[in-house]
Amino acid sequence: MQQTQKGQIQKGKRNIRLALEVIDATVRFNMASERIDNLKEYFVKLVKRQLMFQEFLALQHINFSVKKGESWGIIGTNGSGKSTLLKLICGIMKPYEGSVITNGSIAPLIELGAGFDGDLTARENIFLNGAVLGYSRHYMQENFNRIVDFAELHDFLDMPIKNYSSGMAARLGFSIATVVQPDILIVDEVLSVGDFAFQQKCERRMREMLDGGVTLLFVSHSIDTVKSLCKYALWLERGQVKGCGRAQEICDAYMQSLMENHS
Amino acid sequence: MMQLLKARAETFLQYRHLIRELVIKDIKLKYRRSFLGYFWSILNPLMIMAIMVIVFSNMFRFDIENFPVYLIIGQTLFNFLTESTTQSIFSITGNAALLKKTYVPKYAFTLSKVTSSLINLLFSLGAMVIVFLFCRVRFTFLFLWIPFILLQVYLFCLGLGLFLAQAAVFFRDVQYIYNAVTTAWMYLTPLFYPIETLPEYLRQMIMVYNPLYNYIFQFRMVVMYGSFPDAATILSGVMFAVFSVLIGSWCFLNTQDQFILYI
Numbered sequence: 001m002q003q004t005q006k007g008q009i010q011k012g013k014r015n016i017r018l019a020l021e022v023i024d025a026t027v028r029f030n031m032a033s034e035r036i037d038n039l040k041e042y043f044v045k046l047v048k049r050q051l052m053f054q055e056f057l058a059l060q061h062i063n064f065s066v067k068k069g070e071s072w073g074i075i076g077t078n079g080s081g082k083s084t085l086l087k088l089i090c091g092i093m094k095p096y097e098g099s100v101i102t103n104g105s106i107a108p109l110i111e112l113g114a115g116f117d118g119d120l121t122a123r124e125n126i127f128l129n130g131a132v133l134g135y136s137r138h139y140m141q142e143n144f145n146r147i148v149d150f151a152e153l154h155d156f157l158d159m160p161i162k163n164y165s166s167g168m169a170a171r172l173g174f175s176i177a178t179v180v181q182p183d184i185l186i187v188d189e190v191l192s193v194g195d196f197a198f199q200q201k202c203e204r205r206m207r208e209m210l211d212g213g214v215t216l217l218f219v220s221h222s223i224d225t226v227k228s229l230c231k232y233a234l235w236l237e238r239g240q241v242k243g244c245g246r247a248q249e250i251c252d253a254y255m256q257s258l259m260e261n262h263s
Numbered sequence: 264m265m266q267l268l269k270a271r272a273e274t275f276l277q278y279r280h281l282i283r284e285l286v287i288k289d290i291k292l293k294y295r296r297s298f299l300g301y302f303w304s305i306l307n308p309l310m311i312m313a314i315m316v317i318v319f320s321n322m323f324r325f326d327i328e329n330f331p332v333y334l335i336i337g338q339t340l341f342n343f344l345t346e347s348t349t350q351s352i353f354s355i356t357g358n359a360a361l362l363k364k365t366y367v368p369k370y371a372f373t374l375s376k377v378t379s380s381l382i383n384l385l386f387s388l389g390a391m392v393i394v395f396l397f398c399r400v401r402f403t404f405l406f407l408w409i410p411f412i413l414l415q416v417y418l419f420c421l422g423l424g425l426f427l428a429q430a431a432v433f434f435r436d437v438q439y440i441y442n443a444v445t446t447a448w449m450y451l452t453p454l455f456y457p458i459e460t461l462p463e464y465l466r467q468m469i470m471v472y473n474p475l476y477n478y479i480f481q482f483r484m485v486v487m488y489g490s491f492p493d494a495a496t497i498l499s500g501v502m503f504a505v506f507s508v509l510i511g512s513w514c515f516l517n518t519q520d521q522f523i524l525y526i
């Protein structure tokens with residue numbers, strides 16, 4: 001809790017050494033008992049006065065800040081708001097209250113190959129996915145070989161992606177997203193697909209990027225990976241910060257609480 | 264306000280590659296694995312026009328000279344309107360997977376759908392030229408006005424598409440309602456009958472309030488009657504286009520932050 005307050009103090013200074021800053025962010029979902037997504041039902045409910053809106057706060061007053069070059073693991077049980085926090089930082093979601101400030105380019109690895117079109121070949125998808133990440137065709141052309149080399153998919157370049165296995169698609173997605181050195185790398189439990197050798201390779205690539213000064217946000221249920229890869233950790237529970245600080249301590253505290261809940 | 268506009272322009276510039284790639288994807292996939300490929304864009308309107316000409320010159324007789332030319336102009340513009348706007352309806356909901364996983368400007372999908380429809384329209388201009396040659400239409404300098412007509416139609420459809428795309432996120436039955444609207448629109452636009460057959464009040468209504476007829480009228484003036492459309496017609500055509508874009512993008516930008524909660 002102490003650390004959280006520290007985050008608030010830094011807000012006033014607007015530190016340029018910060019890679020990102022989340023200030024008092026709250027995310028609200030509308031959890032209607034049943035979702036109304038068509039006009040007919042909307043009017044029926046409106047006339048019957050049954051339009052109910054039930055609030056659900058996925059994140060509540062989150063404060064935390066990350067300095068450039070730091071590596072943070074985000075841990076917590078399912079539904080604790082980890083992915084929502086990452087989406088907030090990527091700009092996929094906007095906070096209902098509070099604000100999120102980021103400095104520098106972001107490479108989100110939230111779902112590998114989210115932008116792939118099954119009917120296009122791998123070659124065409126590389127350009128499409130690069131464009132989704134904001135890179136030009138020219139730039140992708142220059143880095144094309146590096147991407148294919150890393151993914152080890154030379155023989156399947158002209159095959160439609162729909163015929164790829166999920167592991168192969170994930171490999172391609174990872175190598176496209178990490179072909180540049182972004183300022184902030186956001187990884188959400190994506191390496192669970194793919195075989196062991198490739199997982200190792202991805203971890204190596206992430207370490208290289210860390211050495212190169214990238215800021216890493218890493219969501220994983222594998223506490224050991226978090227401990228080995230990250231210096232700091234943020235522990236979320238039911239949308240609130242339960243702990244924030246050195247990875248070692250936070251992870252231990254998290255494991256402790258899991259044990260207690262089980263017994 | 265200026266800053267916001269500047270930020271928007273910068274994002275647009277950064278993601279112009281994405282829009283290009285999406286357009287290329289649409290066009291590539293449309294005719295992939297079909298033997299005649301892009302020729303279908305020319306062949307298809309020709310075949311439909313031939314059938315309509317046979318139907319309307321034998322079963323219902325309208326006194327229109329150069330009926331094939333009259334027909335194909337209306338038919339091509341109407342097809343563009345329905346194709347681009349119907350595709351727009353699904354442009355956000357259809358890319359839900361991508362929008363949930365990474366940040367991209369959401370209008371990129373709608374804009375690229377309307378643009379790829381425009382490129383299909385340019386292909387089908389080939390069919391038009393064939394009909395013009397066959398019916399001995401005289402090519403004049405007035406034809407240089409045609410790109411401006413197409414620009415007006417494009418902007419009009421873009422605005423309408425943006426409006427429909429955001430509406431469809433919240434209410435999925437917009438697609439069915441719009442289907443009925445386009446059917447009504449088809450009969451309320453003199454595509455295959457002369458406007459003179461309509462009662463006076465309806466004729467006035469269509470001439471003033473039907474943007475599609477305005478654009479078709481401009482096109483027919485230039486091609487069939489060898490005269491430049493009058494200033495009032497052009498002015499109202501431009502006004503329709505500008506207001507459509509303004510209203511459409513205003514609605515879209517105001518609701519886009521909530522898309523993520525509904526897709």
